[in-house]
Amino acid sequence: MPEGHSVHRIARQFDRNFVGQQVEASSPQGRFVEGATLISGRTATEVKAVGKQMFLEFDEELWLRVHLGMYGAWDFAGEIVVDPTIASANGRMGQTNQRGTVLPDEPVLDAAGENSMTSIGAPRRARVHVRMSEQTRGLRDEGAQWPPPVVGQVRLRLLTDLTCADLRGPTACRLQTPDEMLATIAGLGPDPLAGDPAEGEERFTAVVRRKPTPIGLLLMDQSVVSGIGNVYRAELLFRARQNPHTPGRDVPEQIVRGLWRDWVRLLSIGVETGQMMTMDDLDPDEYRKAMASRDDRHWVYHRAGLPCRVCGTAIVVEEAAARKLYWCPRCQA
The missing domain is CATH 3.20.190.10 (MutM-like, N-terminal)
Structure with a gap:
């Protein structure tokens, strides 16, 4: 999608x-x-x-x-x-x-x-x-x-x-x-590029912090936040080192705000590059590889069974609301 x-x-x-x-x-x-x-x-x-x-x-x-x-x-x-x-x-x-x-x-x-x-x-x-x-x-x-x-x-x-x-x-x-x-728009969650990002952060944070739903599902709920799909969901959670099964209301506020701010940043990069680039600190050769191949541009997405790029633990994939959820059980414990 x-x-x-x-x-x-x-x-x-x-x-x-x-x-x-x-x-x-x-x-x-x-x-x-x-x-x-x-x-x-x-x-x-x-x-x-x-x-x-x-x-x-x-x-x-x-x-x-x-x-x-x-x-x-x-x-x-x-x-x-x-x-x-x-x-x-x-x-x-x-x-x-x-x-x-x-x-x-x-x-x-x-x-x-x-x-x-x-x-x-x-x-x-x-x-x-x-x-x-x-x-x-x-x-x-x-x-x-x-x-x-x-x-x-x-x-x-x-x-x-x-x-x-x-x-x-x-x-x-x-x-x-x-x-x-x-x-229709009123029923959608905030989009960093369709409104004031600061207002969007407050709205997103308030909704997430009162929900018992796991944060991994909330990020995919278009009434909570607009535009995030399976790839960005997995990558945002890994970048925040956040367990996807934690209820939204139990995720620390600073983590919730960090997720929003990272979404603001990654969305802008995605619009400009045409790729869901989610890895930082790439040298020119690594950047070329990442732009050319999905396998080289993500931390955990589509890497089931492969070693985590940070800790070496095998990346897990599981079903979550009929979609595949990728995460590291150690980094995101």
């Missing part, structure tokens, strides 16, 4: 490529025909991401709410203007940096041959029609079909003169009034 950093990256691409543009909408799959008809011909006016959900406004106060869920994805084609706050032309990170890490000058490619800093949303193979441009729109590949052919089950296609976005497999894709949109 895409975690919060991916949704914020996608929202920023919509802001640069769709907001202010008249949009043609269709539902090739046929499951959103009525909604697409209402959107088509309107101008996109605003986009916001809160946690794992994106809200795209069209004129006359019509909002499109999209929750990608476990299997949803946006595929972009055409001429894409890369958000310069995410990456610079040479693929380097901007102001957000890993503590103690010296960044390489050249782009780092992952196993799929992709530079995640200039990818859209969650790292994925670039579509053949996508042309990346940081400041200006380039020309589409000469001879490429436009609009691009529909591939697979596309719930919603949004199309401007230059850019195409195809939505596949979302958990939610529906239109909302402004009041409905605000009610």
Whole structure:
């Protein structure tokens, strides 16, 4: 499931490529025909991401709410203007940096041959029609079909003169009034990038400190905090050396606040790099490996049975609310 950093990256691409543009909408799959008809011909006016959900406004106060869920994805084609706050032309990170890490000058490619800093949303193979441009729109590949052919089950296609976005497999894709949109957001926990982080810290701390639910489950509860998924949950708890089974109300306040502040930091890094980078103090070679491979960028996630990077104890994996929970039984005892 895409975690919060991916949704914020996608929202920023919509802001640069769709907001202010008249949009043609269709539902090739046929499951959103009525909604697409209402959107088509309107101008996109605003986009916001809160946690794992994106809200795209069209004129006359019509909002499109999209929750990608476990299997949803946006595929972009055409001429894409890369958000310069995410990456610079040479693929380097901007102001957000890993503590103690010296960044390489050249782009780092992952196993799929992709530079995640200039990818859209969650790292994925670039579509053949996508042309990346940081400041200006380039020309589409000469001879490429436009609009691009529909591939697979596309719930919603949004199309401007230059850019195409195809939505596949979302958990939610529906239109909302402004009041409905605000009610949806009101039911979500704080997101560091969708409000005042200091206010979010107070809200998060107050909720966690009164809950008997294990902290490992609270971090995945989108009504408690927005955007954290399985990867960030495991890594945040390890970085705090916090046992995931401790009831929220029993976690010391300074640890709860530390979890929030670490989430603020890791989310910003994730948005900027396109990767859920959770390890600090990497030298340039280690950083390259971490950017290229998930196996080298996490402390405990997806490392069941492997030795803890700190103490050498085998990392444990167990089921928690139907999701895999990775943790070190010694460091997080």
